Amino acid sequence: MSAQLKVYNSLTRQKEIFKPINEGAIGMYVCGPTVYSDVHLGNCRTFVSFDVIYRYLLHLGYKVRYVRNITDVGHLEGDVDTGAEDKISKKAKLEQLEPMEVVQKYMNGFHDMMAVFNTLKPSIEPRATGHIVEQIEMVQTIIDNGFAYEKNGSVYFDTVKLAKEGDYGKLSGRIIEDLLVETRDLKNQQEKRHPSDFAIWIKAAPEHLMHWNSPWSVGFPGWHLECSAMSTKYLGNNFDIHGGGNDLKFPHHENEIAQNHGACNCQPANYWLHTNMLLMNGKKMSKSIDPETGISNSIAPEELFTGDNPNISKGYSPMIVRFFMLQSHYSSTLDLTDGALSAAEKAYRRLMEGNKILQELAHPGKESAGDLDKEVNELIDLAYAEMSDDFNAPKALARLFELVPKINGLKAGHLAFDQITADTIEKLKATFNTFIFDIFGLQDDTVAGGGDGEYETLDGLMQMVIKIRQSARENKDWGTADTIRDTLKALKLQLKDGKEGTAWSKE
RNA sequence: GGUCGGGUGGCCGAGUGGCUAGGCUCAGGUCUGCAAAACCUGCUACCGCGGUUCGAAUCCGCGUCCGACCUCCA
Structure with a gap:
């Protein structure tokens, strides 16, 4: 643990010396994928980035509790007010599967891909549907604290109240007045007091496949709520690092902060780390x-x-x-x-x-x-x-x-x-x-893959071939020597002649 | 339209006031039966225009282009 660890904190917009809340231990929460389709390559970059961060923290000797969730309900497409649809629900109808089948399918795919990229598994991988109770409790607490209101079975977070008493928009640099001005079609905003308010509990439409009982309605939790509830459950009211892709800064992370403030008047994470996007051809x-x-x-x-x-x-x-x-x-x-x-x-x-x-x-x-x-x-x-x-x-x-x-x-x-x-x-x-x-979490795939003695077998074979070629070379039988070399090259095995003999590697 | 972040050599990509990564490509060389690999050498760039400064890729202003998010549109 030579040098002091410094991290760029999105919350303060500057590089800070990292100090864990508890000496020697770190709590880290990273927003995981919504499992409604095959994992996107950009997502892979985010998780590889946090994998390196996780690995380095472990290398430094910290005991890290790394929590990365699976979103399997609540992530909507479109606007809640205008009849938005849950991504999982939508896919389930499309593929004629149970929502949980959709979730399982793409979650398996995600796990496989994470293994392919050699990322370490998180310490805890909680799922939103497994924490409905915690989410309902959190909604109630936020209501009790006066930061949310119920309307027609749905519950909305009061952003204006928070803006007055705390600081809504701090992470993303948004100003509440601007958010309020960004109002459009008013007729769809009937339930919300302010356009910047967001749903934390949503009453389910009759055709909605995923729903649970709650004090307010049969419905489902808002997308942002799961992360607040699960990070609190596994890492406490205040923990060290919260990460995610920078496309999640607003509204997702901003609203997470709001919910935690509403629930316990606390700030969830001390350090917010955001990864950037993967582009293709610019x-x-x-x-x-x-x-x-x-x-x-x-x-x-x-x-x-x-x-x-x-x-x-x-x-x-x-x-x-x-x-x-x-x-x-x-x-x-x-x-x-x-x-x-x-x-x-x-x-x-x-x-x-x-x-x-x-x-x-x-x-x-x-x-x-x-x-x-x-x-x-x-x-x-x-x-x-x-x-x-x-x-x-x-x-x-x-x-x-x-x-x-x-x-x-x-x-x-x-x-x-x-x-x-x-x-x-x-x-x-x-x-x-x-x-x-x-x-860095790299593996050497320049040697034979698989393991289980495969490499030894191949190496033994190669050593034999190299010996045969060597004797051909000593007899100046260049034709044979070159044929061996070219044939191996076609098999993506490269020979390297050096002073102390010939080595080989996979291309 | 709003918020935030960017524009670095042939390509990718670090770097935040003077010492100017790294990889790939390219050119020359050493070694080698030839080739490859390896090694050595060469290649000085920071979108534009102003400004601050003894000194700017690095700070400030304006412009321009690109990206993300929030909108808008579809």
């Missing part, structure tokens, strides 16, 4: 077809892996995609292009290859803390310091890349081992393993 991903090119500016994760999409020239493995995401800061937009992905692929290979070489380096013994030793130590320290500076993964990654030539140089003999100590070499090995696998 634009927001959109499923609609471009009339000029005839293709849509969107891609599903699976298509990204298989290459089955007109926006890319080939498939990129999940780890390449994860690496690609690590090259930008979580709070910046990231532009997905074929060129950027193929650059990431090469860089990823180079890093993995560098690590493999590093782990096999053995210090010959004659050592001194020379310039090289100093440089390597400085780069290692910098990498940690930058990761502690608002989780700056791209910067930390850059340090690793600055270390790769040193590793290669030592192996090739350009750099002298007597300029570096054995301890530093060991520290470097540990640093690379820690960053690549523990913090």
Whole structure:
């Protein structure tokens, strides 16, 4: 735990020194997906970003309770007042499934995708439908505290009252007067006192599939309520970190803050972290077809892996995609292009290859803390310091890349081992393993996949082939040697002739 | 229309007042039977116009373009 951890807090709009409420422990809540369709690649970026944050907090030695919810009711499409429809409900009708079948289907898909991206599972993954009781209780408390009112079976949060007594709009920078002016069709606003008020309990229309009994009506909770209720239940009234995509800042997170204020006059999270959007070819991903090119500016994760999409020239493995995401800061937009992905692929290979070489380096013994030793130590320290500076993964990654030539140089003999100590070499090995696998959460897919001895089998085979080729080379039988090399290349296995023999790797 | 955040070299992407990441691409070289890999070397950029400053990619103003959200429209 070298440097002080700093985070950019969306709430205060500045970088702050991170201080957990309880020494050594952190409560973190991240808004999870609404499981009404296949997981969007942009969502994957958000969860990969928080996975790196989670991993780094764990690395720092914190005990982290990471709560990420599943929204399986209440997320509406359109406006409540004008006959909006629950996303899950709508899908259920469309696919002629039970709402819970829809939820299960897409939740499974989401979990599979999270595993593919090698994200750690959250400590608790609560579902909105499993916390209806807590939500009803919270609605009642908010009413009792005078921050909500019931009308025709629905309950609305009184934003104007909060604006007078607290500060509604603080997170998103919205001003209540502006929100009030943004009124349109008044006839649809009959139930609300103010246009900026939002529903926390909604009376169900007869055709609505998902509904529960409550003191006000047979209905269902408003979308924003679940996060307030569940974060309070598992992390308490006041916890450390709340995260999510920045498209959730308003209204979702703003309203969460309002609800918590209304329920207990407290501020839910001390630090709000927001990830930025993933673009494609410079634009927001959109499923609609471009009339000029005839293709849509969107891609599903699976298509990204298989290459089955007109926006890319080939498939990129999940780890390449994860690496690609690590090259930008979580709070910046990231532009997905074929060129950027193929650059990431090469860089990823180079890093993995560098690590493999590093782990096999053995210090010959004659050592001194020379310039090289100093440089390597400085780069290692910098990498940690930058990761502690608002989780700056791209910067930390850059340090690793600055270390790769040193590793290669030592192996090739350009750099002298007597300029570096054995301890530093060991520290470097540990640093690379820690960053690549523990913090960045990458896996090496340049070796054979699967595990279970597959790699050993393949390696044994390769060693045999390399031996055969070597004897052909010694006999100057270039034809045989090249045929072996070309055949392997076609199988995406690359041979690398070096001074100390031939190595191989998967392309 | 409103709120917020951005425009960095051929491409992606860090960087917030002087020391100017990293990856990919490209060019030259070393090594090598050839190639690949590896290594070495080269490539100095910050949307436009003003301003502040000894000094600005970095701060301020205006313009412009892009994105997200809230609207509007459909």
